[in-house]
Amino acid sequence: MGAIVPLFMALAVHPLHTTLTQLAYRDADRSVEVTVRVFADDFRAVLARDVSDSAAAAYLRSAFTLTDRAGRPLAVVWCGMKRTGDLLWLCLRATAPGGLSGLRVRVALLFDRYEDQINIVQAILEGQRVALLFTRGDASKPLTRPGGAVRTPLLF
Amino acid sequence: MSELAAYVSLGFRHITDLEAMDHILFLLALAAIYRPRDWRDSLWVVTAFTVGHSLTLALTVTGALVLPTRVIEFLIPITIVATCVENLVVRDRERALWGGRYRPGLVHGAGFANYLRSLFVDEIALPLFGFNVGIELGQLVVLALAAGVLAVVDRAFALATVRPGGAVLRLRVIAVSGFVALIAARWAMERSPF
Numbered sequence: 001m002g003a004i005v006p007l008f009m010a011l012a013v014h015p016l017h018t019t020l021t022q023l024a025y026r027d028a029d030r031s032v033e034v035t036v037r038v039f040a041d042d043f044r045a046v047l048a049r050d051v052s053d054s055a056a057a058a059y060l061r062s063a064f065t066l067t068d069r070a071g072r073p074l075a076v077v078w079c080g081m082k083r084t085g086d087l088l089w090l091c092l093r094a095t096a097p098g099g100l101s102g103l104r105v106r107v108a109l110l111f112d113r114y115e116d117q118i119n120i121v122q123a124i125l126e127g128q129r130v131a132l133l134f135t136r137g138d139a140s141k142p143l144t145r146p147g148g149a150v151r152t153p154l155l156f
Numbered sequence: 157m158s159e160l161a162a163y164v165s166l167g168f169r170h171i172t173d174l175e176a177m178d179h180i181l182f183l184l185a186l187a188a189i190y191r192p193r194d195w196r197d198s199l200w201v202v203t204a205f206t207v208g209h210s211l212t213l214a215l216t217v218t219g220a221l222v223l224p225t226r227v228i229e230f231l232i233p234i235t236i237v238a239t240c241v242e243n244l245v246v247r248d249r250e251r252a253l254w255g256g257r258y259r260p261g262l263v264h265g266a267g268f269a270n271y272l273r274s275l276f277v278d279e280i281a282l283p284l285f286g287f288n289v290g291i292e293l294g295q296l297v298v299l300a301l302a303a304g305v306l307a308v309v310d311r312a313f314a315l316a317t318v319r320p321g322g323a324v325l326r327l328r329v330i331a332v333s334g335f336v337a338l339i340a341a342r343w344a345m346e347r348s349p350f
Contacts, residue, residue, distance in 0.1 A: 131162035
């Protein structure tokens with residue numbers, strides 16, 4: 001019993017370790033705006049308390065990837081962050097002339113910190129809202145409508 | 157995947173994760189007083205817990221009820237200890253069944269609420285509904301696993317006692333409730349805001 005009690009105590013506190021990433025397509029400049037909501041205390045911990053713009057941008061670029069239909073990574077540009085209450089809102093932008101549908105995304109935020117981390121991705125594809133979940137070890141996933149197939153690029 | 161399916165999955169994974177040990181042990185304590193043939197009663201109890209859980213989750217997430225996280229996290233193990241004590245003291249299962257098992261659910265539901273309200277600040281209805289459905293589906297899985305654990309405990313006591321039957325159930329209730337109460341009491345002391 002003496003050994004079991006501390007084990008259970010270590011497992012006892014179970015906050016919800018999750019982030020929310022929203023992808024919005026802007027027709028005006030054919031770009032994707034990526035907004036990431038992360039709890040400030042989690043983010044501060046993973047950045048070793050250095051929540052400067054440069055540290056936040058570097059970490060986000062390493063943990064978030066967006067690739068086109070051919071598997072080429074899209075260049076993402078940091079567009080700032082703000083804080084409201086317990087949340088940090090982080091912003092990235094990428095040029096995607098072909099739209100959101102069929103792009104592949106991976107969000108590995110905080111996987112290096114929490115084993116039970118789950119990252120949610122939301123997007124609107126052809127008027128329909130879709131979502132993806134990422135847990136530790138997940139590879140990138142395609143943005144498709146539920147029941148829809150990924151359109152691969154024509155080679156000929 | 158649809159948004160609803162994502163939130164259901166989020167709730168299900170959250171409650172079936174070993175990190176959610178306080179919730180899992182609470183379900184074990186709830187199920188501890190039932191024989192295998194009384195599985196319908198245990199489902200009713202978990203449903204009562206679910207009703208309380210859903211009610212407070214909704215009230216807290218929508219801001220209608222404001223509870224400090226520190227107080228909630230202290231009250232959760234207190235409700236677990238109270239349930240274990242009730243298991244040991246109240247021998248009438250009918251009283252235990254209808255005597256307010258929804259009340260601990262009221263406290264546990266508030267435990268998740270502050271996180272959801274912070275993250276989904278602009279659109280809470282769908283995440284709240286999906287997360288709660290996932291939590292309840294996860295609880296049913298945990299309950300099924302708890303039934304397996306209790307069957308093993310029963311078997312061990314049946315082999316060890318000369319008077320099987322009702323004595324085995326009583327021994328199981330004492331052992332499981334005592335074990336869970338001890339752990340929950342330690343959590344309460346650790347999280348005490350006083």
